Amino acid sequence: xxxxxxxxxxIALVAAVCVLYFCIDPLRVSWLPRCPLRMATGWLCPxxxxxxxxxALLHGDFxxxxxxxxxxxxxxxxxxxxxxxxxxxxxxxVLYMRVYSTPFIIAAGVALVAWGIGRNIMGx
Amino acid sequence: MTDIIILTSxxxxxxxxxxxxxxxxxxxxxxxLTDETLSAIDPAMxxxxxxxVIDSPEEAAPSFKERFGGRVVTLAPHRTAPxxxxxxxxxxxxxxxxxxxxxxxxxxxxxxxxxxxxxPGGETSGQTPPPIPQEISAAAPEQPQxxxxxxxxxxxxxxxxxxxxxxxxxxxxxxxxAGVVAIVFSSMVSSKYYAGDIEGAKRCSRRAEIWIIASxxxxxxxxxxxxPMVIAGWGN
Numbered sequence: 001x002x003x004x005x006x007x008x009x010x011i012a013l014v015a016a017v018c019v020l021y022f023c024i025d026p027l028r029v030s031w032l033p034r035c036p037l038r039m040a041t042g043w044l045c046p047x048x049x050x051x052x053x054x055x056a057l058l059h060g061d062f063x064x065x066x067x068x069x070x071x072x073x074x075x076x077x078x079x080x081x082x083x084x085x086x087x088x089x090x091x092x093x094v095l096y097m098r099v100y101s102t103p104f105i106i107a108a109g110v111a112l113v114a115w116g117i118g119r120n121i122m123g124x
Numbered sequence: 125m126t127d128i129i130i131l132t133s134x135x136x137x138x139x140x141x142x143x144x145x146x147x148x149x150x151x152x153x154x155x156x157l158t159d160e161t162l163s164a165i166d167p168a169m170x171x172x173x174x175x176x177v178i179d180s181p182e183e184a185a186p187s188f189k190e191r192f193g194g195r196v197v198t199l200a201p202h203r204t205a206p207x208x209x210x211x212x213x214x215x216x217x218x219x220x221x222x223x224x225x226x227x228x229x230x231x232x233x234x235x236x237x238x239x240x241x242x243x244p245g246g247e248t249s250g251q252t253p254p255p256i257p258q259e260i261s262a263a264a265p266e267q268p269q270x271x272x273x274x275x276x277x278x279x280x281x282x283x284x285x286x287x288x289x290x291x292x293x294x295x296x297x298x299x300x301x302a303g304v305v306a307i308v309f310s311s312m313v314s315s316k317y318y319a320g321d322i323e324g325a326k327r328c329s330r331r332a333e334i335w336i337i338a339s340x341x342x343x344x345x346x347x348x349x350x351x352p353m354v355i356a357g358w359g360n
Contacts, residue, residue, distance in 0.1 A: 033347040037300050039354075047296025072296070082289035093282035100286045102318060105311040112292060113304065 007087060022058040026051040044124075046116035047072065070124065071115040128152040128212065130177040139179045141205035142212070177212055195219065283317045284329035286310040290336045298343025306335035 026032050037045040049069035056064035057073075065073050072079075082099075089096045118124075128146070132139035132154055139154045146152050175195045197215045199208045288310040295303025309332035317325040 031352075033297075033343070036343070036346045036350075039350075045296070045300050050296060079289060079292065082292075086285065086287070086289050089285055090282070097283045097317075100283060100288060100310075100314050102311055102314040105286065105288055105307070105314050108288065108292065109304070109307040109311060112295060112307070116300075 003087075003090075010087065018054075018058060021051065021054040024055070026055055043120050044116070046112050046119070048119075071119075127174040128177060129174060130154045130179055132156060132179040138199075138205055138208065139177075142177070142179070142209050145206060145209040175212070175216055177208075179208070281322050284313055284322075284326045285333075286313045286329065287332045287336055291332060294336050294339035294343070299339040299346075302335050302339035302342060306332045306339060309335060 035045050035048050038048055050072055052068035053065045053072055085096055130139040143152045143154055176192045178198045197212050291303055291306035291310050309328045312328040313325045
């Protein structure tokens, strides 16, 4: 699959997800995916609230988005950038190499896990 | 054994002094720098193993650099014969074992091309030149020729995909344990790559990919099998 085709496929997928979550309020339907960790243990995972976050964000409701998952809301621009970078690895190998330094990856992983633990302790 | 050709102009005394310092194990010759110099080099000699030492003005170096694939040493005018011989040996050793060369490691970290054979020369300041490559644009000699032209960014071997963003997304959306394993492999791609272990980095990249897929499959299975059962009231 060519790079352009791959890019178009990704854009189409993201657009489809956005349309879906714009139309559907995750709090009102029961058939959307649910967090296995939360169902099994009752603990919140680092990503719990991401569907409500997306729905709120698509409706421009930043307060509700912040309430759903503040960590993901803050990280979203970075995640979008890294998603673009992952698709552009061959075109920007130097940028890719510099962004993915070992300390950065470890910091990202630690931040994610720390948020997952911290939100359960603090009840966010 | 290393073949060394010393190109010299004008007084060939230093070139002959240098040649005298090398042991018999090396095939070394002194050639006067003229328009016919290249044809004076033995055509039967396998060029991959030949080092060219230029004991003459700087301008001579570029025309030979291409033919010798970077194995060119330009001697600074103020170096004595033993110092010059040490320069030559350092350059040849640096090319043979680039992993031990701190300059090469830095050049790799910064994504720059580095040519170990290049010794700064031609300075008139009289100071001993530090062993820093003056020029970083030429090809490293031990690299296969194709990889230079294939990549216009100056990276000898691009970093394999770390898949960090997918690892994070899978941790958050699908299966937390498998996603965390994928993040660990993502960080290992980076650490192995920066340590120069390209093969190890590629291996970890594939492992990260496998765990991302595993996390995705686990998330999909969970949501297609378990939740519908719960919704349907199964087990109650």
